Amino acid sequence: MNQMLEVLQENTLNITEIYKSVQGETHLFGLPTLFVRTAGCNLRCSWCDTPYSFGRGTSMKPSDVMREVVDSGLNNICVTGGEPLLQKEIFPLLTHLCNEGYLVSLETGGSLDITPVDERVITILDIKCPGSKMHQKNYWRNLEQLRDHDEVKFVLLDRADYDYAKDIINKHRLLKMKNPPLLSPVHGELDPKDLVQWILEDRLNVRLNLQMHKYIWDPLKKGV
Ligand code: SF4
Numbered sequence: 001m002n003q004m005l006e007v008l009q010e011n012t013l014n015i016t017e018i019y020k021s022v023q024g025e026t027h028l029f030g031l032p033t034l035f036v037r038t039a040g041c042n043l044r045c046s047w048c049d050t051p052y053s054f055g056r057g058t059s060m061k062p063s064d065v066m067r068e069v070v071d072s073g074l075n076n077i078c079v080t081g082g083e084p085l086l087q088k089e090i091f092p093l094l095t096h097l098c099n100e101g102y103l104v105s106l107e108t109g110g111s112l113d114i115t116p117v118d119e120r121v122i123t124i125l126d127i128k129c130p131g132s133k134m135h136q137k138n139y140w141r142n143l144e145q146l147r148d149h150d151e152v153k154f155v156l157l158d159r160a161d162y163d164y165a166k167d168i169i170n171k172h173r174l175l176k177m178k179n180p181p182l183l184s185p186v187h188g189e190l191d192p193k194d195l196v197q198w199i200l201e202d203r204l205n206v207r208l209n210l211q212m213h214k215y216i217w218d219p220l221k222k223g224v
Contacts (some may be wrong), residue, residue, distance in 0.1 A: 011089045014039035014057040016050075016082060018068045019223040023078060024212035026124055026151055027179050028105060033076040034069060038090065041082040043109050045132040047157060047186045052222065053082035062093050069097065080107040091116045111137040114145050123150040124182075129164045131157025131186070143172050153182040153209065156190055162198055175205055182209035187219055 016037040023033040037050070039057025069077060077097055084090045085108050097104045098120040106117060110126040111134070117123055125142055128134040132155065146152070152174050154165035165183060168174070174181045183206050185195045192210060199206060217224045 012059040012061055013065060013087055013089050013093065015060045015065065016053040016055070016057040017223055018065070020072055020074060021213060021224050022216075023076065023105075024214070024216075025184070025209050026105070026122075026153075026182060027207075028076060028078075028103075028122070029212065031076050032074050033078050034072040034074045036065060036069075036077065036079045038079065038081045038084045038087060040086050041109065042086060043083065043111055043128070043132075043134045043137055045109075045128065045134050045155075047132065047155065047189065049187070049219075050082070057082075062089065062096070065093065066096070066100075069102070075101075075103055076105070077102045078105045078107065081109070083109050083112065085112040085114070085117075091118070094118050094121050109134075109137075110142060111139050113139060114142050119147055123147070125150060125152050127152060127154050127165070127168055129154055129156060129161035131161045135164070143174075146177065148178045150177070151179045151182055152177070153184060155184045155186060156195065157186045158190060159194075159198070161190075162195065166202065166204065169204070169206065180205055180207045182207050184209040184211065187211060187214050 016039045018036050020034055023029055023031045037053055039053055041054055094104055095118040098118050105122040107124045114123055128138055156162050169181050185192050213224050
């Protein structure tokens with residue numbers, strides 16, 4: 001471990017789970033990936049599929065996390081939650097992962113400032129829609145901080161969420177981003193066929209973002 005990580009060793013992270021799978025979403029879809037799921041979330045989305053991440057998790061040193069990263073033998077690392085940005089120790093870990101040459105993505109719920117995130121990290125920024133009952137928590141200034149390789153994701157419960165997402169996409173010119181906005185139907189709630197129809201009717205150049213792992217495995221299965 002390099003010197004930077006030794007300095008960090010006293011500051012532990014709360015981790016829910018670390019596991020290998022394929023990335024089921026975003027433009028990194030299908031790539032073998034190591035997921036580092038942090039513990040704790042400041043939101044309570046109505047359709048949340050990872051409420052088991054709300055607890056305190058396991059306390060781990062960054063060096064222990066890095067050991068699991070190295071042992072995985074994988075190049076793609078996705079830091080997810082819960083809400084990873086709740087723990088300030090995540091920022092130097094993200095930078096360290098980038099320094100070590102990993103392709104690093106970060107999934108954040110969109111209520112906290114992404115400014116301190118290393119610019120090499122691919123940030124997947126959620127914008128919460130009304131169906132989540134968390135849309136009042138969106139931190140809108142994040143949209144001014146996005147880098148070219150970042151992505152914006154909307155999880156949609158129903159048609160009202162779709163219309164809300166469309167308004168935000170147009171208002172903030174998100175179609176100008178390199179990666180099109182991601183539209184994800186809530187699994188088991190919104191039929192993807194309906195969403196595809198709306199997208200085509202509107203000729204909206206977004207990416208349908210199905211959670212592939214929910215089609216490969218039981219949708220309730222953890223750690224996949
Ligand atoms: S931000 Fe993510 S982890 Fe937190 S409640 Fe919403 S869906 Fe669940």
